[in-house]
Each structure stands twice: as structure tokens, then as C-alpha cells.
Amino acid sequence: YPLYGNWAWGGGWTSQLGVNYGLGHGYCDFAGSGVVHAVGGITALAVSMIIGPRIGKYTRTGKANPMPGHDMTMVLIGCFILAFGWFGFNPGSTLGASGNGNLRIGTIAVNTMLAGCTGSIASLLYMWIRFGKPDASMAGNGLLAGLVAITAPSGFVNTVGAAIIGFAAGMLVCLSVEFIERVLKVDDPVGAISVHGTCGLWGVISVGLFADGTSNYGGSWNGVNGNVTGLFYGDPSQLVAQLIGCATLVGIIFTLSYVFNWLVDVVVGQRVSAATELQGLDIPEMGALGYPEFQLVSASLEVPAAD
Template structure:
């Protein structure tokens, strides 16, 4: 026991040193030398200066090809508006503008594709952490969450969330997204939801809007897939479908609007002088906390799996059936996170978008320290490095850095990730042993708790040096946290956390409660004990294998009494 205490003290001391170094960073930065920028003298160009500029001869390229890329991508490729006038300055300026937006479109789309691939990671992590008899059911929840969420988001989710978010400079405007429902209360405007973009129809049939839709849609899908993990192994498939539709159509978009769609949370800075309003760079709160908190509400209603708890309330470990799935899934998620966070600049050119490298490095550092922290915590506490918790620690670090990734230093990222790794271990133990809410994959701890920690971390660690076009959420200057002098930013983040725990939880709970009354959330006990694959899906995931029945702590009496919502 004493040696455990000593080990924990060493661990805490190490964390303390990291925090001290972090605090001292602004003091060390005072000595920086200032450099005088050399401004070149202006050059007065006219259209005449462009006459005579010719590209390579097309016949040469036709005859010889261009293996050295010396004749490809020249003035010949600049679009000319009027062939009679020839190349003009306006043509050049338009081409530059289009190039910038093209770069940003490609960047945002590719990042969106990476985030979409995270669905595969989630599917593998969740399926690996449950028993083989439920593998088809869990995989199919993760598979269909993509389509269900996409459909709901296309019908109305996107309009509610982003219908009033424009203009978006990095994506060429997205000007049609200009209708936000605003309620005036207590002398302040409160943006509540957007009203344009239903079915992507009308003026929202627009190239910028399409890019925005794809990127936002895959974020929403991440939220919906979090819930399937917490409710795995006992969730009725029909209830899952309805629950997911509501989350994708209403619950997620509402909070998304308040935070990202020019809603009231984002305007706390403008209306109440709280820093730059609620700031969530890539979605620790919007994506992960909303998912984690909805998972909490649903898991409470559904109840623990049969055999998870003994009659005295002590929990049983129910190991997953494939750790290789879990860790491979974690790797896929880590890879996808490079789309999640750096992609949230919505561009690689203009308005601070060159910080994509910084955001990417912050992301990988936090994942690294999160994985370390969880690994060491479990090693010290239980004597073995636990693989699934190491994976969850990695994800916890990534979740925690998602909101601050665009606003903090690499050192702060490492600290945020480390704390996230510890929090996920404590969270899993709390839900398992104290709250007795069964969460087969630890989603509430990974996404719920660490999402909230990430939101809070912005208010603490934002260093005030991340320049995204000179302002954020309509407030000039850069996002600055408490440790760098802006207590108001921390308050804005706390209001965001209160909204997640108060409003988002309540809506999610009521929605899932109604589903429980109308459809019933939980499968019957017989189905649960047999495994959900055959009764719910009609096929097992591994038909060629003989599955070993392992009923942890399940007696005949508990089988008979476990008849919730038969």
C-alpha cells in the first residue's frame, strides 16, 4: 500500500513539474527580440504589364511531354474572362482567389473524408470491447449510424445547426447560410437555431455550403456513434434507430448552433464581455461531450447488462472478445483525428490556416500523453499495463485536445492529454463502482468527461497567440485563457459546460425516455443472454466459430427477474 502511495506521489510530482513549466512559459517569453519587418515598396501594375507574357508552346508539350513539370501550371492555365482583351490583372486576381478557395475546399474535404473513416475506428473499438455473441449487432449499429445520422442531418440537422453561420471567409463565403432565429431576451440577442439549408435546397445548393455540409455531417456522425458504445449488448435495434435520428436531427444540431452556428454561446463575448464567447475549436464539447452526455442519459435508462453487477452491487469485469480490434480501431481513430482537429481551420490558406501544423502536432502530443497516463495509472494501480485502458487513454487525450488544439502550445497539449488519460481511468472506475452505470466501452468517460475537460482547458491554457484573422466569434484579438490573463474566457467555457450538463442532458434524457415508453429501449432478458446477433439481426458475426458462453455472475433467479421491458 505504501509503495503504491509513493508511486502515486511520484506521478503527481511529475504532473506538477509539467504544470509549473507551463505556467512559466509566458514569463520566459518576455525576453523575445523584436524584429522590424521590411515592407517592400508598392509596384503599380497595369494590364499593359501583362501583355507579352506567354506560356510554353503547347506543341512542345504535345510532342515531348513534360516529365520535369516545367511547362505544366503556367500562365496558360489562368482563366481569361475576355479573349479579346487577353490576360488582365482582374484575371490574375480572380485566379489567386479561386486558388485560395480551391486549396481550402480540398483541405476541408480531405479532412472530412478522414473524419468519416473514424466510423471504422469506432466500429472496431466498440465491437472489440463487447462479447462475440453481440458482434454483428454492435457492428451494425456502428454501420447504420452513418446513414441514419446523415439522413437526419440532411433533412433538418444541418439547417438547424449552420443555417445562420455565414459568412465563412475560408470557404469563399457560404453566403446563403444567413438565417438565424434570434430571440431578444433581457435586452440581448440570443441566436437559437438556423433556418436555412433544409434538404440543402434553394440557395443553399451552393459549392461552399456543400463543403461545409460534408465536414459538419461527419462530425455529427461521430457524436451519434458514441452512444452505441455505452448502450451496447442490450439496446433494441429499433430503439437505437429512432434515438440516433433524434440526436442527428435535433439534439446535436441545437448545441452545434449555439457553439458554432453564431448561436448565443458563441456570442457570450460580444453580449456579455466574456472573452471570445464559448470557444470549441474542433468539438470537445460540441461533438464529444454531447455524445458522452447522451450516452449517459441512454445508459441510465437502459440499465446495466445482466451479470455486470452482483447482488451486493459489486461489479464484474466483462472482457471484450477481441483486443486486436480495439487497438487497431484506436489507431484508425488517431489517424482520423488529423482530419478532425487540423481540418477545423476550414482551410490551409488564409485567416490563420497555416496553424494546421501546430494543430496537428498538438493533437498527436495529447494522444501520446493520454495513452501514457492511462497506461501508467493502470500499471501502478493494478500491477499490469492494461491494453484497453491504454487505448482509451489515447482517445481521452485526443478528445481533450479537440477543443483547445487551435489555441494552445504543444507543452499545454501534453499536459491536457496527460490529465485526460488520468481522468478516463478515474471516470471508468466512478461509473463502474460508484454510479453503477454500465458502459461497456467507457464512452462516457472518454467522450463525456474528457470532452468537458477539453472545453475547460481552453479557458485555462489558450495562449492568446493563435491569430485566426484577427478575431474570433466577433471579438477582436486572440483567444486567451486564465493562465494568460483572461478570466472571462474561463467563465464562458464554464457556461458552456453548464449548458451541456443542464440542457443537452435534459433533452437527451427526455428523448430517450419517450423512446423507452413508446418502443422500449432494452431487449428482453432471453435475447440478451442468448446474444443479440440472432434474435435482433438474424445472423451471427462469426458463424464458423463455436462461441464460449460466459455468463458473469448470472443465476437462474437473475435471469427470471431480468425482465425489464420484455
């Protein structure tokens, strides 16, 4: 994160692609679809590949077994808490509410809301059409996917673009979850790789497509005069800068994350024993059950041994 953050936000080489090579305004990532989310998602992919799937996740033939979460209400409450926090994350990245383009804070807030809503709707519709039932957990992931995707372009796009970006992210997260689980055989319990990694990269790319050239942050961005403008509004070079940023992120950050975490795995270890995994980590790690009612129900269902 600090390395890629410096390249994008600290005056590093990706931010200077416009100044040095004439590629739009250089790599643009308003609030961190790439710097924050995609870096986290790509790192999650590397670590998940090292750790391997949970016991029982895959059959001997390689078929994925569903392992649903313990409490859908808690899952969706968590999603809504995250969505609420995003209104500080994205609009707050203007670092002010007046002067030098900071009045755009209102548009950024609306863009954030729209993308989250359309992302959730898209995931809900996709799962309903494909599997015959709406999936609440994927609707939550669609909400987060839309929010992740709009994080980079929120300061550069209009409301129509935000709605399209969010809807596309909601569809994309469903496809990505299935691909990662069934094709790559990587066990991602909550879809974090898809939500943050895949949709984070989509958010970065969408700047190069949907930036409408109306944002004004003191008359320049990354040292290039004028406003950030994407392919659909007349500047294809901005898309090139965004793609270079994505390629750098996937290639370098994944490699560094994999190597570092592989060393941690060799020296310290990244996975508990099979016995601890089957028991659950609450007692071994924390000394108390997070959900004691599970234990009570389990105990009440035990069949007494025969005399």
C-alpha cells in the first residue's frame, strides 16, 4: 500500500504519466479504487493461494461446496455500516467543502450513493435470473462492489456515469466470484478478492472511460492543466494511463505480496492446524466462543451413549 500509494498519490511515476509522456493527467485515482481496494484485493488473492482452501470446501473431483455465513442479518448490517462510512471516504477525499473544486463534494456523495444502489440491484438481478432466487449475500456484495468501483472515478464522473459504473460492478462481482471459486479454485469466503480486487481495477479503468472533463480542482490534476477527461468524452490517452496503473498494480503488487507472505508462511506459518480449524478459532485463539448459542444447540442435540 505505501509503495503504490506513493506512485499514485505521492508524486510517483504513475501520477506523472501525463507530465512525462502526455498520457492524459497521468494515473488518476480520486479516493482509492486502486490504491486502497485493488491493492487489498490482489494481496488477498496472493495470501489465499498460499493458505489454500478451507477443509471441506472442495470435493475430490474439485467441485466447490457452498459454506454459507453464520448470520445473514449481521452480514447485511455490516454492508450498510460500510456503505455509511463510504460517504466520508469518497466525499471526504476532497479534503474540504469549498474552494478549488471542493464544492464537487455534493456530486461525489450522490455518485457514491448511485453506484452502490445500482451495484446492489445488478447483483440481485443477476443471481435471480441465473439461479431463480435473489441472493441476499450477493446483493450485499453488489452494494460494496459498486462503492469500490466508484471510489476512483467519483471525483471525475457525472451521475449517469456513476450509475453505469456501479451497475457494471454489480454484474462483474458475480462473475468474478464464480470464476475465482470454480476456475481458479481459490477459496474466498466472503468474496473480498472480487469485491475489492476485480471491482477496484474496474473502478480505475472507468476513470479512463467516463471522466467527463467537468471537474475543476484548481485548474489542474497531477501537474497537467485542464480537467480529467476519459475516452467517451474525447481523451483516449487517459485510458492508457489507467491501464498502465492497473498492469503495474497486478504485476508488481501481486508479486511482492505473494513473495512476502510466502516468506511469512515459511518462517512463521499462516494457517492453523486441521484440528483447530475444525474446532473453530474462537476458543483456540480467543478463549471464548463468539456465538455460544451454537454450542448450546450442538450439545442439546447430542445422542447419549448407550450403557
